[in-house]
Amino acid sequence: MFQQILTHYALDPEKYSVQPFGSGLINHTWKVSMASGQDCYILQQINSAVFKHPFDIALNMASLGSYLQQHYPDYLFAGPLPTAAGDYLYVDDQHRFYRLFPFVAQSHSIDQVLTAEQAFEAARQFARFTHLLSGFDTRLLKITIPQFHDLSLRYLQFTTALTNGNPQRIQDAAELIDYLQQQQHLVQTYEHIKKDPGFRLRVIHHDTKISNVLFDDQHNGLCVIDLDTVMPGYFISDVGDMMRTYLSPVTEEEKNVQLITIRDDFFAAIARGYIEELRTELTETEKQHFVYAGQFMIYMQALRFLTDHLNNDVYYGARYEGHNFVRAQNQAVLLQQYNAKSTLFNQIISTI
Missing domain, CATH: 3.30.200.20 (Phosphorylase Kinase; domain 1)
Structure with missing residues (x-):
């Protein structure tokens, strides 16, 4: 071959x-x-x-x-x-x-964000990519994964699973289902964003895990890689994905929810790296929704994991019984922890 x-x-x-x-x-x-x-x-x-x-x-x-x-x-x-x-x-x-x-x-990538400096460099590189392409006509980009970060679609799939999914799993997940339903206002905000002229469609990476950044030997960011998901989108996709994957010291696979915490200095590093690079591009409306970006992506992933669990793991698969329920619960706890710090995070944004 x-x-x-x-x-x-x-x-x-x-x-x-x-x-x-x-x-x-x-x-x-x-x-x-x-x-x-x-x-x-x-x-x-x-x-x-x-x-x-x-x-x-x-x-x-x-x-x-x-x-x-x-x-x-x-x-x-x-x-x-x-x-x-x-x-x-x-x-x-x-x-x-x-x-x-x-x-x-003389480049390398990493699989886990260990320092706030790494988070800053990654945020700066993803923002730089979008900034340099600010003059590019997004209509020229093909949609490689339709409705990839469409929160309204993910909520609709969730509600459909509540009707057509595994009855026993639905019953057992009642508390988590109730919590995610209570967060539906995040979907309403997303619907508002799509109609708000204060938000621009930009060239967005859509997969900002740390392994998609190349670093040099001095740990400075060089560029972003793995561009298959580059499509027109809103900045909340890239920022939200960084919040979701950088802020906690444990991943979405962690079963012990007591280990899920939010690292404030990592949030500040992401915000500073992204906003400083895109300062001349971000509108005031977009900056006001910077904290929402984390809610948007964490909530969407919780919905997707729980939806798959209720649908008998047909999309993500499962390495063990209840795997996607564990992931969904993990993300729901991360969302709770994140929401609890929203006032602090907005204060941080106001200083940048």
């Missing part, structure tokens, strides 16, 4: 080794290296079950790369390389989609 792929990229398969790389859960990723270690690439197979139209991703990357090369040639854009035929995707005879990226030397 790899021999044929490398040949299409004009690489001699005899000179390269291919090893699994990274911790991504969606696409399969490998590092392609020469024995000397001086010539390296990243090979990736696109998960076409998640991304139904891989050529749309390729078109997005080509459009973004062309814009950045023209306007900001010094920006490190981690886009794919062309094949020998000039294509940005290679499709094998089993209709599997591959692309090859340059390996950025």
